[in-house]
Amino acid sequence: MTILVLCGEGNLCNMLARYAEAFRRRGIRLVCADPGFARNGTLDEWLRLCPERPSLIWHPESDVPFLPWGLTSVDIPTACFQVDTYAYTSKRIAWSMLFDLALVFHPGYEVQFRDAGHPGARFVAHAVDGQHFAGPEMERIYDVGWVGQINGPIYGMRGPILSDLAKSFRMNDAKRRYSLEEMARVYRQSKIVVNVGRDDYPQDANLRTFEAMAGGALLITSLPTELATIGFEEGVHFVGYRDAGEIAALVRRYVGDEPARRKIGEAARKKVLDEHTYDRRVDMFLELIAQFENERSAPARGWAESRVRLTYLDYFAGNGALDCASMELAKIARLSLPNAAAGAALLGRAWARGRIKIHFGRN
Numbered sequence: 001m002t003i004l005v006l007c008g009e010g011n012l013c014n015m016l017a018r019y020a021e022a023f024r025r026r027g028i029r030l031v032c033a034d035p036g037f038a039r040n041g042t043l044d045e046w047l048r049l050c051p052e053r054p055s056l057i058w059h060p061e062s063d064v065p066f067l068p069w070g071l072t073s074v075d076i077p078t079a080c081f082q083v084d085t086y087a088y089t090s091k092r093i094a095w096s097m098l099f100d101l102a103l104v105f106h107p108g109y110e111v112q113f114r115d116a117g118h119p120g121a122r123f124v125a126h127a128v129d130g131q132h133f134a135g136p137e138m139e140r141i142y143d144v145g146w147v148g149q150i151n152g153p154i155y156g157m158r159g160p161i162l163s164d165l166a167k168s169f170r171m172n173d174a175k176r177r178y179s180l181e182e183m184a185r186v187y188r189q190s191k192i193v194v195n196v197g198r199d200d201y202p203q204d205a206n207l208r209t210f211e212a213m214a215g216g217a218l219l220i221t222s223l224p225t226e227l228a229t230i231g232f233e234e235g236v237h238f239v240g241y242r243d244a245g246e247i248a249a250l251v252r253r254y255v256g257d258e259p260a261r262r263k264i265g266e267a268a269r270k271k272v273l274d275e276h277t278y279d280r281r282v283d284m285f286l287e288l289i290a291q292f293e294n295e296r297s298a299p300a301r302g303w304a305e306s307r308v309r310l311t312y313l314d315y316f317a318g319n320g321a322l323d324c325a326s327m328e329l330a331k332i333a334r335l336s337l338p339n340a341a342a343g344a345a346l347l348g349r350a351w352a353r354g355r356i357k358i359h360f361g362r363n
Contacts, residue, residue: 001028001029001055002029002030002031002051002055003028003029003031003055003056003057003058004031004046004050004058004076005020005031005032006046006066007059007060007064007066008034009032011060011063011064012030012032012060015207018129018278019278021278022129022277022278022279022281023282025279025282026282026286031046031051039064039065039067040068040321040324040327040328041069042068042069042070043070043071044070046068047074054076056079057071057074057078057079058078058080059078059081059099060081065316065324067098067316067324071098072098072300072301072303073301077293077295078098078099079099079100079285079288080095080098080099080101081103081105082102082105082109083105084105084106085104085106085109086106086109086200086204088318089109091314091318093112093113094314095318096121097117097118097300097303097311098298098308098311098312099298100120100292100295100296101120101288101292101297102120102122103122104121105125106123106204106205106226107125107205107229108229109121109123110122110123117299119297125205126209126276127277127278127280128207128211128272128277129180129277129278130273130277130278132180132181132184133184133188133269133273137188138185139189140188140189140191141170141189142170142171142186142189142191143169143190143191143192143251144165144169144171144190144191144192144251145171145172145187145189145190145192145193145212145215145217146171146186147174147182147183147186147187147208148208150162150174154199154200155198155199157196157199157244158196161196161247162196165194165247165248168248168251169252172190183211186215187211187215188215188216191217191218191254191261192218192261193208193215193217194220194221194251195208195209195212195219195221196222196244197222202222203224203225203226204226205226205230209221209225209227209238213232213265213269216268216269217265218238218264218268219237219239219268220238220241220247220250221241222240222242223240223241223242225240231275232268232271235264237264237268238264304335305335306335309328309332309343310343310346312324313325313329314346317347317350322351325343325346325347325350329343
């Protein structure tokens with residue numbers, strides 16, 4: 001089986017690299033862009049890279065906005081990732097209309113996508129690479145472990161909370177960057193991981209929550225949390241707090257109560273490694289590929305060319321590829337004056353504000 005991936009091999013990093021490894025462990029060939037490929041080329045150019053007809057065309061939401069023309073006419077199932085679905089949701093819904101499958105990474109958003117007219121929206125939770133969390137139990141030398149960003153406009157609460165914890169508890173160096181292997185080691189050596197999400201989306205069941213649980217550390221995270229919607233239970237798989245002022249007391253309690261801490265940490269670890277690995281996600285994707293093999297449910301497959309190109313323009317403008325957006329505007333102008341006017345307005349706003357640049361990373 002071959003999957004055509006709409007990015008360069010070098011763009012398969014962080015989470016995407018783990019998905020790529022899991023696909024390849026199943027013997028699935030991933031075909032990526034050659035160096036220098038145009039972001040707005042044609043799908044025919046990409047398909048010529050494939051030694052066989054691909055079973056899926058996958059748009060993984062990489063850090064380079066590739067979007068080749070021809071997605072709405074190709075007779076191959078197409079799929080896109082919408083990772084930080086809560087950010088620019090209306091934009092993500094609009095762009096997903098180009099694809100048969102829209103995979104959203106936060107529970108409940110698949111309903112929004114379907115209500116907006118996309119029948120192929122499916123929820124998928126984050127996952128971990130089980131191999132990095134395997135092996136015998138390690139000595140838990142840190143009271144509290146942390147890997148992730150600390151500074152930034154959407155992390156106003158995070159820095160002060162971690163700074164206060166560091167004054168009272170033994171922690172790893174939260175300010176440095178860690179490789180995937182180092183991150184897994186930190187969590188396997190931590191008694192507790194405190195998750196402080198984004199200020200604007202504190203309920204996020206982000207990668208950290210899954211990685212912390214996979215490491216066997218006790219996860220302390222804010223309530224309400226998406227984890228409850230995904231199947232994890234407070235008091236069984238994690239401990240919750242509703243106010244930041246509760247965190248230090250909870251940490252102190254569970255640092256001192258090893259049996260309770262280990263019971264919750266081990267239950268969470270088992271659940272994550274049984275149900276939420278990249279290998280399990282690949283199983284799900286293969287089932288979806290089989291299900292959609294003969295379905296072409298992208299709403300944009302039935303749209304006029306000018307409307308499709310307007311969606312391309314919106315995608316490129318929203319991701320900072322203003323040169324590609326300008327090229328789409330010139331093509332739209334020959335097809336539809338109303339859509340050309342709408343495209344000009346989108347492009348003008350993009351120029352005025354710089355660029356949105358929607359992408360994901362460890363948060």
